[in-house]
Amino acid sequence: MQYNFNEIEKKWQAYWNENNSYKVENDFSKPKCYVLDMFPYPSGAGLHVGHPLGYIASDIYARYKRLKGFNVLHPMGFDAFGLPAEQYAIETGQHPATTTKVNIERYKEQLGKIGFCYDWSREVKTSDPNYYKWTQWIFLQLYNSWYNPKTNKVEKIETIFDAGCPMSDVRNAERDNQTSTIEHRLMEYRLAYKKESYVNWCEALGTVLANDEVINGVSERGGHLVERKLMSQWFLRITAFAERLLTSLDDLDFPESLKEMQRNWIGKSVGAEIKFDVRSQISDLSNTDKTDNQHPSSGINVFTTRPDTIFGVSFIVLAPEHELVNLITTTEQKPAVEEYQKITSSRSERERLAETKTISGSFTGAYAIHPFTGKEIPIWISEYVLAGYGTGAIMAVPCGDERDYAFAKHFNLEIPNIFKDVDIAEKACSDKNVVIANSDFISDLSVKEASKIAIDKIEERKIGSRKVNYRMRDAGFSRQRYWGEPFPIVYDEHGTAIALTDKDLPLELPFLETYSAGPNGKGPLANATDWVNCDLDITSNSNLDLTPSPSPLGEGDVEHGIKSSTKKAVNSYGEKIFNTDASSWIALKEFARQNRSKQTEAESILWEALRNNKIGHKVRRQHAIENYIADFYFADCQLIIEIDGEYHTDKSQLEYDNSRTSILNEIGFSVLRFTNDEVVNYSENVIAKITSKINELSHPSPKGEGKRVRSHFLRETDTMPGYAGSSWYYLRYMDPHNSETFCDKKISDYWNQVDVYIGGAEHAVGHLLYSRMWCKTLHDLGFISYDEPYKKLINQGMIGGSSRFVYRIKNTNQFVSKGLKENYDTNEIHVDVTIVDGYELDLEAFKKIKNNEYANAAFILEDGKYICGEAFEKMSKSKYNVVNPDDIIEQYGADTFRMYEMFLGPLEMSKPWDTKGIEGVHRFLKKFWRLFVNDNSSLLEEGLREVSSIVTNEVATKEELKSLHKHIKKIQHDIENFAFNTSVSQFMIITNELSTLNCHKRESLEQVLITLVPFAPHIAEELWSIIGNKTSILDAQFPILDESLLVENTFNYPVAILGKSRTEMEFALDATQDDIQMQVLANEIVQKWMDNKPLKKFIFVKGKMINVVV
């Protein structure tokens, strides 16, 4: 019976399907392993042979771990939202929902043919409302959180009021009585926030792009021009995580190059910010509000990484857009400066990039005062200083910086030398291994020492401070596109953003027939006016529960340690929520304050037991709510504790209390009542009751029904970018059908981090940074237990295409073969690789392509053949070099395809696709097959498998066992190190060995077969069943390595004389060196090479080699 791979593969794929062979249970009792692929965009082109490379590698690893007894999570899904899907839909004139669905079907069909062990019941699609409900939910977590630099953690936005200084400005907002002002201030802290800013606007795509989606001034997708445009956009405050993203990188098992890319992207530089005073010829400079908070008086703040070069400063350069330029420019210089500003601002980013070498600038006429020498130094503007980095101003040190040097030379500025024994006549010296000179108190010091002392001095004189700068910017999170997650955000009549609540999710993407851009740079959703205009019930316990109380900012609230300068309480904010008018609010607040100072015995007992977060929740006492004052109040779960004193006992009082309770209930508060007696005598019971009530209330889902206010809102019409859904998908696979939460914590604790993540390097700074940030956020907020998503990451190399060319003689229909093309003036034209055999063009097929465009073509041949040119390029449709895996599988089978892709070379290496070697792998599988099955039997005994098997039950010899265990060791080692190319070699080696020995013994073959499962699962299942097994081989146990079988007692030593290997000699491994030395020196060949010279040294490395030195 021959190896009929097509039949076998179909059969077992169906079998695995029917038996749910790849279904993964959340079985906490087993050790886990999480193997993840970067999920694909389901593009219209389908898979080419380059895509599955990483999938095959992860599949091998996942299957291996399963054979080793692990519970392996190895899922697959689709990154279905985003620009490419929408672009494809527009190009093909279909709705993205349709194309996405069709494309996903096609991908699944193609993936299915390769025989991957995905558990499809866990498939996720980012465009599925059941999925993006949680993307939106996580967005709300980001929106409702801020980064507390003191705790270095993400915290709920509420904590900002108690955190000390950062939101101190909010007091000004209070004074203004403006909810919108508070909201405006909070936007400066939220992790997802909206801001008016310059963005990368791509007119052709009609949308904003993130920094990493823009390459050299054009869009990554499509290569369209990108310009800067001022727009109100959503951002993710990833800069807050800069330091953490940087430091935790060290512990991750990522490729070094990728870590380096992330480090570059984050771009940390350590140095100092230094203030240079401006010669006070301009009196109004000191009145401007625009100067930096840290150094509020007049002056220019510069950022430098080389404070040691402070004495080399001979001029200052500002970015042309710098806000001080107009203030300091003298009247004489004004025309020149304005002219320069006009030129630079009119130029696009791209033009600026193109002219990096030309030196330009303009003198402002103003002078700064050197902080140490007191010397006046000129202030210039130039576009080589970027407004967006550092402070937008530099202190120029021409002797130490090439650009400053070039600038100084060009404009004839002074170039003082502050380096000892360094010649700067020709060029600047940026070497850091120099000694500083001519620099007052830092002369004769090294760069490092000088830096430290200079900063110390700067800080001492309060003219600057140590400062760390990051190149990374916050990530743009808005897209003016249709095919993405809608934001769970609405705007009220003042345009203030209001977040939807959990129960409003998912906010589904409305179906639109057309999705062309909306008005005023808005996205397509702006056209859906019915959807944009909405009446909603916004509950009081939504995002607006931020600060229902004046307490944290109130006077005398020792708990918070903030002394407010204002006595006026928040009320407009309160008004909106609590419907309390301003005057009674103030009266109540005053009453509450008095109450706090004269508390009853019960109140103080309870206060002592609850204060300072003692039960894990913050409590306030005598807190004004509605028209009442609550004795104790837990803001986070809206629980009110009332203590009924002596004067609360009569009947009318009781009725009053009850009605009060029910009103409070109605507007969303829970009320617990205790008597004085209970509190004084049974305080423990009381605390327990409170704790359990809090637990009940603070459990995520059943938040108390708030007061619902129906009002009119406008929806956000931007959608989220492609990376939103992919930032957390690894979590959803763990618990894909949960409708209560994005992923149950018990389950995410079990599956934990991704053990191995395989994907392309193109996501190095985008997706990977964002998902690391989201992970840290979810971790800090307590939703998951780890703050890095991926433990180990592997970048598989790209498989490029090998393109073929034909050469058309210009303006003719004549084609000339490659070898002769030099004689003609030709155009190079890509020709489809499928009609080229090696390099020889199939002329008949060529005439038929492109609707017979070349039907009448004439050819100039060499040796009767048309030879094509070749080039290695990215595999793409337009280059006609795409090889479809389906075709390869049809011809050789999935097992051959899988093994060949691995055999091609190391996983991380990029290589062109070349079908040349595939025969060798296919031959190996056929040879392997013949170890188990009699090749001719099919002719005689069709269908009788048992008879076909030629596997015997003989006992394996010691030699056979030894080679088996050598094999096991090699395969095991290679898989664990992702060196799959060499494991394929090992399979060939053992197969050749067993064939030569004519060994068909079950004892050996069965074990080898199991090791083959990860690589070639179909043939393994078939042979497993042919040799009589009734269960699937997928659950077999990986052979256990017996090292004792590998122990050798002799070794064939290479013997070298003077390091050159001359002969081999076999010795027992336990032989003594003296023994060996004697025999070696007696050896004829050794003697010959020693040539009677005296022995100098005898080098003997046990089990390795022998070297004789003369």
Place this chain on the structure above:
RNA sequence: ACCUUGGUGGUGAAAUUGGUAGACACGCAGGACUUAAAAUCCUGUGGGCAGCAAUGUCCGUGCGGGUUCAAGUCCCGCCUGAGGUACCA
């Protein structure tokens, strides 16, 4: 310009810690089986020189130095491919 990686036969590539360079495969050459083909199997295959041959011998991991008994592997300088970043102070 800077950072990260690579550079080994005709080709894809092997070579855990410095220890017999070129495993395994493709291709090529020759042979066996066959009427023939496919399939399969066997032999050879880094280069030069010597020899009928077994074999011997010299050279050989981008280039030039160095460390070492021993270097593809470690160090210094350069050339070059790929990827990334780029007036980032």
